[in-house]
Amino acid sequence: MSTNYANAVELKNVTKRYNELVAVNNLNLTLSQGEIFGLLGPNGSGKSTTLKMLLGLVQPEEGSVHVLGIDAKKDPVAIKKLVGYAPEAPHLYEFLTGIEFLDFIGDIYGMHTEEKRSRINEYLKALQLEGREGDMISSYSEGMKQKVALISAFLHKPKLLILDEPLNALDPRTARIVKDFLQELKQQGVTTIMSTHILEIAQAVCDRIGIMYQGKLLALGNMEELRRMASMPSSGLEDIFLKLTGTGDIKAVVEELVK
Amino acid sequence: MNWKTIRDLIGVEMKAGRMLRGKRLIKYNTGRNRFFTYLEYGVAVAIGLAVGVLIGYFYNSAFPADIQSQFITVFANFQVSLPTLILVVTLVFTMMQQFQRSGTSFKNQAPYWLPVTWQEHTTASIFSDVLGIPLIAIAAIAPAIIAIAAFTGQLPLAIGASVAMCAAAFTAGATTEVFRILQVRFTGAVYKSSGKAAIWVRFASTLVFFVLFYIVYSYVIYGTGISNALQAVASVQSAAWFVPFVWVGVTLSYFASGMFIYGAVFLILSLLFILGLFYLCVSLNTRFGLYEPPAITVSSGVYAPKTGVLGKLGFAPVESALLRKDLKAFTRRRELISAFILPIVVIIIPIFSSFNTSTSSSSSAFPTQFGFAFTSLFPAAVMAMMLGNFMTGEEGQSIWRIYFSPISAKNYVKSKYAFMLFFAIIILPITSIVGFFIYHPALGTMFTLIAESVFVVFAVGALSLANGIKGADFNEVPRPRMIRAEWSIINLLTCGAAGLAVLAPLIPNVITDVTGIQFTFLALYQAVIISGVIAAVLTVIFYQVALSNAKELLTKAQV
Numbered sequence: 093m094s095t096n097y098a099n100a101v102e103l104k105n106v107t108k109r110y111n112e113l114v115a116v117n118n119l120n121l122t123l124s125q126g127e128i129f130g131l132l133g134p135n136g137s138g139k140s141t142t143l144k145m146l147l148g149l150v151q152p153e154e155g156s157v158h159v160l161g162i163d164a165k166k167d168p169v170a171i172k173k174l175v176g177y178a179p180e181a182p183h184l185y186e187f188l189t190g191i192e193f194l195d196f197i198g199d200i201y202g203m204h205t206e207e208k209r210s211r212i213n214e215y216l217k218a219l220q221l222e223g224r225e226g227d228m229i230s231s232y233s234e235g236m237k238q239k240v241a242l243i244s245a246f247l248h249k250p251k252l253l254i255l256d257e258p259l260n261a262l263d264p265r266t267a268r269i270v271k272d273f274l275q276e277l278k279q280q281g282v283t284t285i286m287s288t289h290i291l292e293i294a295q296a297v298c299d300r301i302g303i304m305y306q307g308k309l310l311a312l313g314n315m316e317e318l319r320r321m322a323s324m325p326s327s328g329l330e331d332i333f334l335k336l337t338g339t340g341d342i343k344a345v346v347e348e349l350v351k
Numbered sequence: 352m353n354w355k356t357i358r359d360l361i362g363v364e365m366k367a368g369r370m371l372r373g374k375r376l377i378k379y380n381t382g383r384n385r386f387f388t389y390l391e392y393g394v395a396v397a398i399g400l401a402v403g404v405l406i407g408y409f410y411n412s413a414f415p416a417d418i419q420s421q422f423i424t425v426f427a428n429f430q431v432s433l434p435t436l437i438l439v440v441t442l443v444f445t446m447m448q449q450f451q452r453s454g455t456s457f458k459n460q461a462p463y464w465l466p467v468t469w470q471e472h473t474t475a476s477i478f479s480d481v482l483g484i485p486l487i488a489i490a491a492i493a494p495a496i497i498a499i500a501a502f503t504g505q506l507p508l509a510i511g512a513s514v515a516m517c518a519a520a521f522t523a524g525a526t527t528e529v530f531r532i533l534q535v536r537f538t539g540a541v542y543k544s545s546g547k548a549a550i551w552v553r554f555a556s557t558l559v560f561f562v563l564f565y566i567v568y569s570y571v572i573y574g575t576g577i578s579n580a581l582q583a584v585a586s587v588q589s590a591a592w593f594v595p596f597v598w599v600g601v602t603l604s605y606f607a608s609g610m611f612i613y614g615a616v617f618l619i620l621s622l623l624f625i626l627g628l629f630y631l632c633v634s635l636n637t638r639f640g641l642y643e644p645p646a647i648t649v650s651s652g653v654y655a656p657k658t659g660v661l662g663k664l665g666f667a668p669v670e671s672a673l674l675r676k677d678l679k680a681f682t683r684r685r686e687l688i689s690a691f692i693l694p695i696v697v698i699i700i701p702i703f704s705s706f707n708t709s710t711s712s713s714s715s716a717f718p719t720q721f722g723f724a725f726t727s728l729f730p731a732a733v734m735a736m737m738l739g740n741f742m743t744g745e746e747g748q749s750i751w752r753i754y755f756s757p758i759s760a761k762n763y764v765k766s767k768y769a770f771m772l773f774f775a776i777i778i779l780p781i782t783s784i785v786g787f788f789i790y791h792p793a794l795g796t797m798f799t800l801i802a803e804s805v806f807v808v809f810a811v812g813a814l815s816l817a818n819g820i821k822g823a824d825f826n827e828v829p830r831p832r833m834i835r836a837e838w839s840i841i842n843l844l845t846c847g848a849a850g851l852a853v854l855a856p857l858i859p860n861v862i863t864d865v866t867g868i869q870f871t872f873l874a875l876y877q878a879v880i881i882s883g884v885i886a887a888v889l890t891v892i893f894y895q896v897a898l899s900n901a902k903e904l905l906t907k908a909q910v
């Protein structure tokens with residue numbers, strides 16, 4: 093497929109509806125290579141839907157989606173080959189053992205035996221799954237399952253990582269490793285787009301941040317630009333987020349609950 | 352016991368069916384829901400009542416006196432046998448339901464963090480076992496017999512029989528509950544044993560379990576071969592007053608024939624038995640009710656990836672990975688293991704019946720050829736039909752893995768088709784050898800039929816795969832269905848038609864053989880060749896359909 097593309101991700105006027113519900117509304121987004129992009133937004137704002145459209149898992153009604161220069165509508169399999177995706181729920185085959193599952197993933201992405209072996213062992217060691225890799229996944233804890241899902245996204249050295257709430261259920265140590273690892277990959281030119289609810293991480297890791305609300309991109313930019321947009325010069329991301337998504341009236345809500 | 356809690360628990364159980372029916376309930380509107388959930392029972396009562404009144408009316412107006420008195424005796428006998436009938440029906444039905452559910456039993460486990468006692472949980476569980484067909488049957492039969500009894504003057508008996516039916520259904524539900532808990536308990540024990548052996552123990556024990564069940568079941572339903580034994584069972588049953596399960600029926604029969612003292616004794620015994628069974632359930636649930644997550648260590652030590660025999664056979668790495676994964680799924684997941692049961696039953700039944708009827712064999716060519724055809728051809732064809740049918744739905748929620756992995760429709764269909772072919776064809780030599788030793792067919796017949804089996808497997812397999820992809824159902828709650836009901840029926844019908852189409856050229860030869868009338872206009876080998884050509888054409892067409900269905904599946908990931 094074409095390797096000479098200007099942008100890693102290009103969404104143009106994308107709209108996705110589920111019946112009457114507009115999940116993503118006229119979205120425009122362009123990511124350049126080697127960027128780490130964070131997608132924030134309240135529950136149900138369309139983050140996961142956007143990420144699924146990048147892989148061609150969900151077809152938009154309007155607009156065009158290009159990933160690594162490939163049209164997501166025309167050749168989703170070509171995109172899937174180049175991309176690493178970690179879904180919201182891990183979706184693992186519970187009857188396989190951790191190692192069998194990763195072996196399966198390696199084969200799916202056409203990795204060579206030796207490469208597969210060394211890579212899997214490295215990741216298992218780094219994410220402290222050693223000693224449990226021979227157990228059936230059905231007996232894993234939530235965090236262990238998430239680790240396996242993440243390893244399967246990283247395993248084949250993708251050029252673009254699409255991570256849907258990647259740090260869900262992870263312990264602090266692993267979260268830190270993943271964070272640093274993403275920075276490391278960025279040096280190698282890997283682009284990352286991830287959705288998250290953990291604002292500190294978005295603030296610390298992401299080059300640019302997009303805030304979604306009811307299917308629309310409310311704000312887009314680096315921390316400085318976001319501060320300016322919310323006209324909150326020295327605030328953290330949490331306050332900006334709450335203000336932009338109109339959920340700043342927390343105090344009133346809490347008072348209502350306490351009553 | 353808090354009856355409101357029990358009612359709420361049953362309500363949850365009833366609503367679990369929603370996911371399967373694909374209903375989308377947008378508004379929280381309890382009043383309307385309740386009306387619809389009870390509608391089917393209401394309809395059953397209405398139908399029962401109408402039929403009862405109709406029969407009663409005929410009894411009054413159209414029956415002559417002698418038939419009237421005959422009818423009263425027969426009707427009384429029928430009512431007395433009703434509790435046991437209901438018991439058996441409910442038992443069979445709830446047990447089957449349990450087997451189907453066994454794969455996801457941990458998903459239906461008691462919500463132990465809720466303030467619910469084990470008594471309440473057990474009661475709700477027993478009641479919801481009985482919901483559906485058994486209860487609908489009772490809801491129809493009870494008003495019917497009461498209505499008839501109003502005309503024949505047997506009202507006390509009819510009311511007694513109605514109560515007894517409920518008691519019998521409860522007994523059956525409780526029995527199933529006992530088996531369910533024990534099953535969870537034992538498989539749990541196997542789960543916890545570690546090592547590769549655990550998987551094989553599970554595999555083997557599930558096979559044995561299902562085979563025994565199906566053999567008993569098919570003997571009870573069809574009574575093939577061992578009619579003597581069945582008769583023995585029946586006569587034992589009639590004299591089986593000491594078996595607690597028929598006590599309800601025995602009570603009823605004593606009251607019906609006016610032996611009130613015996614009736615009272617058995618009434619008390621029945622009540623004690625039902626109570627005892629219930630407390631057995633509760634205490635088993637208290638001990639074993641909570642599911643412990645399995646922890647099987649399958650392998651340990653150094654990870655050494657395999658270099659793939661499948662690759663040498665011309666499968667892409669993606670395809671062989673899928674094949675290997677499916678093989679593991681079919682040996683490790685209990686509900687999938689059952690796919691291998693039917694062929695085994697088909698092999699075993701003729702073996703059993705051959706012991707009984709060994710004296711009167713091979714009087715004509717007819718039973719030999721049909722027996723052999725059934726034994727050798729049928730399992731492979733059914734295997735192809737079933738596997739193709741649910742090889743896609745079997746993915747369950749993990750279908751997402753397939754969606755977002757770089758798997759093309761071609762990879763997908765090829766690996767699933769290969770898996771299906773492998774298993775459908777691997778049982779062919781086994782069934783043929785068994786068939787050969789039982790029926791001693793002529794060699795020509797045997798090879799013809801084996802060739803035909805292969806043809807049928809190819810064509811039917813491609814068709815069922817296409818259907819399975821189209822009709823796949825990925826819901827795992829409350830149990831994995833794998834294929835939507837309408838598509839399972841479509842699959843059955845179309846596969847039957849395709850199988851017949853492949854076999855059609857041989858029909859004249861069969862007619863000639865059976866009737867002796869010269870009807871053939873093709874030599875056997877010519878018929879086989881034509882049948883092979885038909886199979887090849889059908890295979891190509893259906894494979895293309897499967898491919899386009901798979902393309903659609905992979906781009907519409909909006910389950």
Ligand SMILES: Nc1ncnc2c1ncn2[C@@H]1O[C@H](COP(=O)(O)OP(=O)(O)OP(=O)(O)O)[C@@H](O)[C@H]1O
Pocket residue numbers: 110113114115133134135136137138139140141142180909910
């Ligand atoms: N398959 C579907 N059918 C119907 N509606 C859907 C479907 N998937 C998503 N939606 C709707 O689309 C909207 C956006 O959902 P999406 O999953 O993208 O939200 P999200 O931003 O990822 O939320 P969260 O933070 O909770 O993960 C929601 O209103 C959701 O109800």
Ligand SMILES: [Mg+2]
Pocket residue numbers: 139140141180256287
């Ligand atoms: Mg989401």
